[in-house]
Amino acid sequence: MRKIGIDLGGTNIAAGIVDENGTIIFKKSVPTGASRPKEQIIDDIATLCRELTSEANIPFSDIESVGIAVPGGVDEKSGEILFTPNIPFSGINICKILSEKLNGKRVGIANDANAATLAEVFCGAAKGADNAVMITLGTGVGGGIVIDKKIYSGSNGLAAEIGHFVIQVGGEKCGCGRRGCFEAYGSATALIRMTKDELNTCFMSGEPTLMAESSKISARTAFDAYKQGDAAAARVIDKYITYLANGISSLINIFQPDVFIIGGGVSGEKQFLIDLLQPKVDEEDFARKANKRTRLCTAVCGNDAGIIGAAFAV
Amino acid sequence: MRKIGIDLGGTNIAAGIVDENGTIIFKKSVPTGASRPKEQIIDDIATLCRELTSEANIPFSDIESVGIAVPGGVDEKSGEILFTPNIPFSGINICKILSEKLNGKRVGIANDANAATLAEVFCGAAKGADNAVMITLGTGVGGGIVIDKKIYSGSNGLAAEIGHFVIQVGGEKCGCGRRGCFEAYGSATALIRMTKDELNTCFMSGEPTLMAESSKISARTAFDAYKQGDAAAARVIDKYITYLANGISSLINIFQPDVFIIGGGVSGEKQFLIDLLQPKVDEEDFARKANKRTRLCTAVCGNDAGIIGAAFAV
Numbered sequence: 001m002r003k004i005g006i007d008l009g010g011t012n013i014a015a016g017i018v019d020e021n022g023t024i025i026f027k028k029s030v031p032t033g034a035s036r037p038k039e040q041i042i043d044d045i046a047t048l049c050r051e052l053t054s055e056a057n058i059p060f061s062d063i064e065s066v067g068i069a070v071p072g073g074v075d076e077k078s079g080e081i082l083f084t085p086n087i088p089f090s091g092i093n094i095c096k097i098l099s100e101k102l103n104g105k106r107v108g109i110a111n112d113a114n115a116a117t118l119a120e121v122f123c124g125a126a127k128g129a130d131n132a133v134m135i136t137l138g139t140g141v142g143g144g145i146v147i148d149k150k151i152y153s154g155s156n157g158l159a160a161e162i163g164h165f166v167i168q169v170g171g172e173k174c175g176c177g178r179r180g181c182f183e184a185y186g187s188a189t190a191l192i193r194m195t196k197d198e199l200n201t202c203f204m205s206g207e208p209t210l211m212a213e214s215s216k217i218s219a220r221t222a223f224d225a226y227k228q229g230d231a232a233a234a235r236v237i238d239k240y241i242t243y244l245a246n247g248i249s250s251l252i253n254i255f256q257p258d259v260f261i262i263g264g265g266v267s268g269e270k271q272f273l274i275d276l277l278q279p280k281v282d283e284e285d286f287a288r289k290a291n292k293r294t295r296l297c298t299a300v301c302g303n304d305a306g307i308i309g310a311a312f313a314v
Numbered sequence: 315m316r317k318i319g320i321d322l323g324g325t326n327i328a329a330g331i332v333d334e335n336g337t338i339i340f341k342k343s344v345p346t347g348a349s350r351p352k353e354q355i356i357d358d359i360a361t362l363c364r365e366l367t368s369e370a371n372i373p374f375s376d377i378e379s380v381g382i383a384v385p386g387g388v389d390e391k392s393g394e395i396l397f398t399p400n401i402p403f404s405g406i407n408i409c410k411i412l413s414e415k416l417n418g419k420r421v422g423i424a425n426d427a428n429a430a431t432l433a434e435v436f437c438g439a440a441k442g443a444d445n446a447v448m449i450t451l452g453t454g455v456g457g458g459i460v461i462d463k464k465i466y467s468g469s470n471g472l473a474a475e476i477g478h479f480v481i482q483v484g485g486e487k488c489g490c491g492r493r494g495c496f497e498a499y500g501s502a503t504a505l506i507r508m509t510k511d512e513l514n515t516c517f518m519s520g521e522p523t524l525m526a527e528s529s530k531i532s533a534r535t536a537f538d539a540y541k542q543g544d545a546a547a548a549r550v551i552d553k554y555i556t557y558l559a560n561g562i563s564s565l566i567n568i569f570q571p572d573v574f575i576i577g578g579g580v581s582g583e584k585q586f587l588i589d590l591l592q593p594k595v596d597e598e599d600f601a602r603k604a605n606k607r608t609r610l611c612t613a614v615c616g617n618d619a620g621i622i623g624a625a626f627a628v
Contacts, residue, residue: 073604082604131469145568147461154570155445156606164600165564169482169499169557178563178598185483243483249492250479254459254568256468284492286478290387290396292470 002058003314004049004066007112007306010034010086013041015048016304017056017063018311022123024304026056034087041087042094046101065106067310068094069115073158076313079109082157108314114151114160115309116263116301117144122312124301126259133257134299135162135248136264140175141183145255151313163187167247185243188219188265191236195222198236207232219266227272237276245280252294253286263299270298316372317628318363318380321426321620324348324400327355329362330618331370331377332625336437338618340370348401355401356408360415379420381624382408383429387472390627393423396471422628428465428474429623430577430615431458436626438615440573447571448613449476449562450578454489455497459569465627477501481561499557502533502579505550509536512550521546533580541586551590559594566608567600577613584612 001020006013009032016027028051030044045068053060072084079095095107110118117126117134126132130149136142143162145152153159163183164176171180172190184190195217202209209232210225211217222240225233252260267273274296281296282288301308315334320327323346330341342365344358359382367374386398393409409421424432431440431448440446444463450456457476459466467473477497478490485494486504498504509531516523523546524539525531536554539547566574581587588610595610596602615622 073601129469147466152461155443155572155608156570156601156604158601158604159568159570161567161570161600164567165479166560166598167480167483169560176600246480246483251568253475253478254473254565256470256473256475258469284480286475286490287387287470287472290470290472294469 001064002062003064003311004052005307005309005311006045006048006066006068007115007310008032008045008068008070008087009112009306010071013045013048014303014307015045015052016307016311017052017058018308022119022308022312024307025058026052027304027307028052028055032087038088038092042097042101045098049102063105065108065311065314066098066102067108067110067115067312067314068098069110069112069306069310069313070094071112073156074109074111074153075157076109076151076153079107081109106314110151110310110313111144111153111157111160112306113142114144114146114153115313116299116305117146117261117309118151118312119301119305119309120259120261120263120299121146121149123308124305125261125297125299129258131255131257132259132261133162133251133255134261134263135186135251136299137186137244137262137266138188138264140189141187142264162251165247165250167243167250182247186247190243191219191222191240191266192217194236194240198222198232202232209233211236223269223272241276241280245277246284248277248296249281249284252281256287257294259295259297261297261299263305267298274298315378316376317378317625318366319621319623319625320359320362320380320382321429321624322346322359322382322384322401323426323620324385327359327362328617328621329359329366330621330625331366331372332622336433336622336626338621339372340366341618341621342366342369346401352402352406356411356415359412363416377419379422379628380412380416381422381424381429381626381628382412383424383426383620383624383627384408385426387470388423388425388467389471390423390465390467393421395423420628424465424624424627425458425467425471425474426620427456428458428460428467429627430613430619431460431575431623432465432626433615433619433623434575434577434613435460435463437622438619439575439611439613443572445569445571446573446575447476447565447569448575448577449500449565450613451500451558451576451580452502452578454503455501456578476565479561479564481557481564496561500561504557505533505536505554505580506531508550508554512536512546516546523547525550537583537586555590555594559591560598562591562610563595563598566595570601571608573609573611575611575613577619581612588612
């Protein structure tokens with residue numbers, strides 16, 4: 001079985017031929033040129049599919065299906081893109097149009113975060129799981145839900161907005177308009193805010209901290225200083241991990257999945273992050289005394305997750 | 315199609331013959347006698363099944379299957395009861411034992427809150443829905459999740475602990491050991507606490523309130539006084555509804571189900587409750603601008619939900 005997976009991003013369109021093990025046999029990408037008419041972009045995607053197979057010396061007829069991961073809400077059944085904030089595809093049935101350009105090849109669609117979660121289930125950190133929940137900790141908090149090895153996107157294609165459940169009623173302002181969302185406490189952006197707040201406190205009190213030596217504050221600043229025994233950084237990390245563990249425990253209590261996956265920039269801390277989170281999650285998991293508990297881990301598919309997940313989503 | 319549904323409670327065992335429309339043709343109940351040996355209780359369940367059919371003049375062979383709703387965690391696949399805090403059934407494969415007592419009849423099992431949600435999907439407030447989430451607002455906050463018309467109970471049978479996601483980190487103490495759970499703000503118990511707090515405030519300030527006339531404070535006290543224009547009751551209801559809507563919006567953002575059902579004692583306020591919640595949910599639903607949005611409603615199956623849902627779960 002060989003399928004094509006396409007990760008349609010705001011900057012690049014990445015495509016790959018994926019085998020039944022989730023290995024990418026051949027991949028290629030082109031700039032999205034998101035400001036161009038959408039017809040041109042879809043033409044580019046069709047060309048990319050043809051080029052992939054010819055350059056990999058695989059007959060196009062050997063490709064079972066084409067899957068597209070999209071940064072927005074989708075209707076998997078109809079193939080329509082419902083809503084994409086950053087590319088001009090809202091309301092377009094990209095599956096139908098692309099299928100016509102590819103001689104009737106079967107084309108499917110998925111939200112990119114959901115596709116990434118599916119990739120982890122088929123050949124990544126959650127391999128073999130039936131049920132998995134993933135959060136991505138970056139500028140915001142994204143998420144994906146896989147139930148019975150299938151993407152769950154709700155009744156309108158917009159489910160799994162896992163960054164937007166409130167963990168602090170009336171708390172920090174969130175980009176979505178609500179206050180106190182998980183995203184406002186668990187994202188890399190939130191960690192940077194907490195780092196800057198602590199730096200201000202240190203500046204006012206005269207307490208020395210290694211974090212002050214960073215030329216640019218990032219999500220790594222506090223982690224790096226913490227690993228060197230910095231007391232102020234320890235306070236930042238403790239605060240961030242407390243909120244993060246709290247949100248994760250809540251999602252585990254709702255889903256009790258086989259595996260809970262953490263992706264996105266902050267997950268680059270890998271086992272170090274898990275070791276900080278696990279004791280706090282152990283305290284708060286409703287099923288903490290159950291024989292079978294959710295395994296917590298970081299994502300492994302990285303930048304290829306969209307391609308792989310898109311392929312498996314069809 | 316006729317099935318038997320059994321609602322195994324701490325006080326009573328209620329059983330009914332349910333037809334394909336979810337109508338209970340005949341029902342009967344006996345005391346659970348929860349302190350007795352479990353073998354005796356299972357014998358009583360088997361006898362109840364036989365009596366139901368003979369008293370309803372239906373041959374036992376016409377019964378397709380028997381479903382049991384249990385107040386605790388279950389493994390639907392194996393038929394084992396994993397954990398029941400209030401009846402002595404933890405670790406028992408009740409399906410296997412009961413099936414042997416009923417000449418090999420197919421016997422299945424479900425958590426009672428999940429079964430109640432399934433009842434609403436098959437013949438209640440969420441009839442026709444594929445995906446539904448239900449919360450029950452009583453002493454605690456229980457919940458059920460139905461995805462693709464099937465109960466979702468996670469990978470260990472303990473999912474849908476919807477009362478135990480945190481909406482206020484470090485907030486009110488919850489019975490589960492965490493702080494700030496939805497249950498600690500959304501349950502009838504929480505509403506009673508808020509009512510008592512406001513009564514204390516009124517007592518100290520000398521502000522008159524109709525709520526002071528209640529001989530016993532219940533979850534209805536504030537609602538009743540609010541309907542008569544009482545200002546202090548309005549503050550209680552506004553606070554309670556704000557928290558409740560916040561938790562509901564968060565669950566909608568995660569699941570985007572077709573229908574969100576509110577059951578339990580507080581749901582007796584019916585459309586009055588929905589009318590208070592809807593504007594706040596409208597503000598906070600991430601998909602508030604989507605064409606297809608989650609419908610919010612109160613449960614209709616009432617005390618029969620366990621019987622009906624248990625029957626449909628098999």
